[in-house]
Amino acid sequence: MYRIFIPLLIFSFYKESLATFYAQVMDLRSGEITTYPRGTHHLMFASSQKIFTVFSGLSILGSDFQFDTKILTDGTTKGGKLLGNLYIKFDGNPDLRESTMLYISQKLKGLDINEIQGNIILDISEFDNKPYPHGWTIENQNMCYAAPFSAVIINKNCSAISIKRKGEELIASSLNDFIKINSKAKYHLEDCDLDLEYKGGNKYLLTGSCNIKNKTEFKIAVREPILLVRQLLEKNFQKLGIRYRKLIVSNSPAKAEHCLFSIKSRPLWAIAKEVLTRSDNLLSEVIVKKIGAVYDEGSWKNGLRVMNSFLQRQIHTLENDINIADGSGLSRKNLININSFSLLLSKLALTNYRFSLYSTAPMNQNCRIELDDKFILKDFMVPRAFKFNQLPPERILVKTGFIDGVNAVAGYIMDCNSVPIYSIVAVVNNSYSEAKTNRNNLAEGLEKIICGLDSKNCFLQDYGKVLPSL
Numbered sequence: 001m002y003r004i005f006i007p008l009l010i011f012s013f014y015k016e017s018l019a020t021f022y023a024q025v026m027d028l029r030s031g032e033i034t035t036y037p038r039g040t041h042h043l044m045f046a047s048s049q050k051i052f053t054v055f056s057g058l059s060i061l062g063s064d065f066q067f068d069t070k071i072l073t074d075g076t077t078k079g080g081k082l083l084g085n086l087y088i089k090f091d092g093n094p095d096l097r098e099s100t101m102l103y104i105s106q107k108l109k110g111l112d113i114n115e116i117q118g119n120i121i122l123d124i125s126e127f128d129n130k131p132y133p134h135g136w137t138i139e140n141q142n143m144c145y146a147a148p149f150s151a152v153i154i155n156k157n158c159s160a161i162s163i164k165r166k167g168e169e170l171i172a173s174s175l176n177d178f179i180k181i182n183s184k185a186k187y188h189l190e191d192c193d194l195d196l197e198y199k200g201g202n203k204y205l206l207t208g209s210c211n212i213k214n215k216t217e218f219k220i221a222v223r224e225p226i227l228l229v230r231q232l233l234e235k236n237f238q239k240l241g242i243r244y245r246k247l248i249v250s251n252s253p254a255k256a257e258h259c260l261f262s263i264k265s266r267p268l269w270a271i272a273k274e275v276l277t278r279s280d281n282l283l284s285e286v287i288v289k290k291i292g293a294v295y296d297e298g299s300w301k302n303g304l305r306v307m308n309s310f311l312q313r314q315i316h317t318l319e320n321d322i323n324i325a326d327g328s329g330l331s332r333k334n335l336i337n338i339n340s341f342s343l344l345l346s347k348l349a350l351t352n353y354r355f356s357l358y359s360t361a362p363m364n365q366n367c368r369i370e371l372d373d374k375f376i377l378k379d380f381m382v383p384r385a386f387k388f389n390q391l392p393p394e395r396i397l398v399k400t401g402f403i404d405g406v407n408a409v410a411g412y413i414m415d416c417n418s419v420p421i422y423s424i425v426a427v428v429n430n431s432y433s434e435a436k437t438n439r440n441n442l443a444e445g446l447e448k449i450i451c452g453l454d455s456k457n458c459f460l461q462d463y464g465k466v467l468p469s470l
Contacts, residue, residue, distance in 0.1 A: 021442070023426040026342045028349055028412075033342060042323070042335040043429050046401030047279045048410040049329035049336065052322070054272045055348060056307040057287035059314075061294065063272075067093035067265035067286075071104060072256035077113060085118035086244070087254035088233075090151040091126045092286045092298070095265040097155055098176075098232060105236040107261055116244035120233065123254040124226065126151040127289045127298035134300070135331030142196045142204065144219035146330065149285050150226065151298070156282050157225045163206070164215040172206045178231045179222065181206060198223050276399055281328035288327035300326065315343040329401055338425055341410055345423035349412075398424065405430055407442045 022043055024035045035041075069091055075084015088104065131148035132141065140146035147157035159179045163172045165187050172183035180203040185194055188209035197205045202224050222228055226249055234247060265271065268287075275283045285300075292303030304324055311322055321340045325333035398411025408427035412420035428442050 020430055021426070021428055022338055023424070024338045024342050025425075026346055026423045028346060028420055028423060031346075033339070035338065041338045042321075043338055043427050044329075044332070044334050044403070044406045045336055045341065045408040045410065045425075045427055046329045046403045046406045047281075048341075048399050048401035048408040048425075048427070049324070049334060050275050050279065050284050050327070050401075051341075051348075051399055051410060052307070052311065052324065052336075052344060053284045053287055053327040054275055055344065056310055057268060057291060058272055060291050060306065060310060061268055061287075063267065063269040065268040067091050067095070067290070069093045069096065069100075069263040071107075071260045071262065072254050073258050073260060074256040075118065077111065080112050080114040082113050082116045082118070085121055085256070086116050087121045087123050087256050089123040089126070089254050090153075092149075092151050092153060092290055092293075093263065093265045094153050094156065094271065094283055094286050096153055096263065100263060101154070101229060101232040102236050103263070105233070105240050105242060108242060109240050111260060114242060116242065119245050120237075120247045121254065122152070122226070122230065122247070122249045123252075124151040124249060125251050125253045126293055129251070130299065133285065133326035133331055135325045135333030137332070140330070141223070142198055142221055144221055145281050147221040147282050148223060148225065149282065149289065152226045152229050153282070153286065154225050154229050154232075155222070156280075157222045158219045159222050160217055160219050162215055162217045163210075163212055165212050170206070170210065170212055176228075178202060178228055179220075180204070181220075183207075185209060187212065196220060202227055279400070281330055284327035284329075303327075311340075311344070315340060315347050317343065330403060332403075338427070341425045342423055345410065345412065345425070349420055349423070401427075409442065 022036065022041050024033060026033045070087075070089040072087040072089060073082060073084050074087075075082055077083070086108075127150055129150065131150060132146070136146060141148070144156075144158040149157075160175045161172055161179070161181055162175065163170050163183070163185075165171075168187050170183055170185040170187055172181045172185070174181050180201075182204070183206040185206045186209045189211055192210040192212075194206060194208040194210050197207065199205055202222060204220065230247060230249070237244065271283055271287070274280050275287070288300060288303035288307065289298045290303070291306050292298045292300070295306050296302045304326075308319075308322055308324060311317070312319065317337065317340045321337035323333070323335040325331040396411070396413055398409040401408035401410075406427065406429055408425075410425045411423070413422040413424060415421050426442060
């Protein structure tokens with residue numbers, strides 16, 4: 001028997017007047033819902049929102065869907081020459097790397113193509129040219145987690161840079177020959193306030209100061225991925241001696257039917273798993289734009305319109321209950337009814353999607369479950385573990401979410417047979433404490449909820465004393 005103890009949801013640890021804790025728990029067996037505080041709440045859930053994107057993408061596109069970058073021509077080959085144009089049709093394939101650009105030129109050489117008598121045309125018409133969704137902040141745009149989106153994605157549109165100290169100066173360098181970074185930053189014993197400014201043409205300026213003693217590496221966004229792809233292709237074609245007229249970027253669909261070869265991505269289920277386990281923003285947004293491209297133009301407007309319509313039909317919510325501005329949860333314009341989130345999780349418990357689970361937790365002595373990369377829990381799509389102080393982590397698997405002022409988790413509490421018995425959605429909004437404090441507050445609130453749900457498996461002494469014995 002399980003009991004829900006609402007009095008335990010009065011949280012005294014919030015000192016900020018605007019910081020608010022919201023939670024909703026659904027008993028997946030009876031359908032009973034408990035909401036704290038009572039009422040209808042439209043909230044930001046940050047990256048926990050990616051569950052909506054993954055569910056929509058797998059349902060609309062199919063779990064085995066693959067992006068497919070096609071190399072096309074409107075001509076024929078004869079005597080080592082391609083008599084016509086060569087088209088590279090980019091479709092948002094998120095698995096393309098720098099090595100892919102070399103592979104394309106090597107593959108053409110292997111087809112005995114040494115000269116292209118027409119042009120090389122980069123077809124980027126699959127998606128619109130809007131690089132960022134509504135509600136993203138400008139200061140994020142040089143960071144890898146906020147890399148720009150287009151039909152062209154190379155190295156996830158990120159590049160690694162390194163910073164090392166040389167006397168009082170901080171020297172910055174890029175690990176990519178076509179990404180240039182100039183540093184005017186200085187070493188400072190105590191302070192660390194660096195600023196990265198984009199100067200155009202994939203060139204950046206680093207200013208400010210920081211206490212960097214050893215070599216430090218991190219990733220930045222490649223602001224012009226189309227330019228990078230163009231430079232890589234030109235380099236590789238020259239290296240292999242393949243001649244051509246011009247290299248052109250086109251927003252018009254390729255007028256060619258003959259496919260020389262193509263480069264496929266991983267299946268969507270594998271991409272979706274990475275979205276959830278690594279909280280990958282770029283992959284989330286690519287799914288949204290691809291949904292739009294299937295029905296019309298590959299844009300956030302079209303993709304989100306299709307997603308919202310699909311979700312409303314699936315979980316029977318009102319039009320204004322799900323207001324999604326992007327696929328990743330980074331936008332400040334996202335507002336979702338907490339009840340809609342619970343309904344989505346209950347819907348997932350009835351689907352046939354399967355995901356490998358991720359767990360860093362030791363096994364609970366009273367409830368041993370074998371969890372590894374090959375373990376499959378039917379219908380479970382949230383493979384990120386959230387750690388609580390003394391609760392058995394293998395029983396609690398949720399997708400976390402964080403942006404400034406927002407901490408969230410959404411997922412399931414499971415029984416010892418690895419069957420989800422409760423869905424849980426919890427979020428702190430409008431809290432501007434340090435991230436660690438927010439996470440601790442959220443975890444403390446969730447511990448109280450979980451102990452109220454299932455005191456038999458609650459290992460917190462203080463809370464256990466006020467709970468009835470079952």
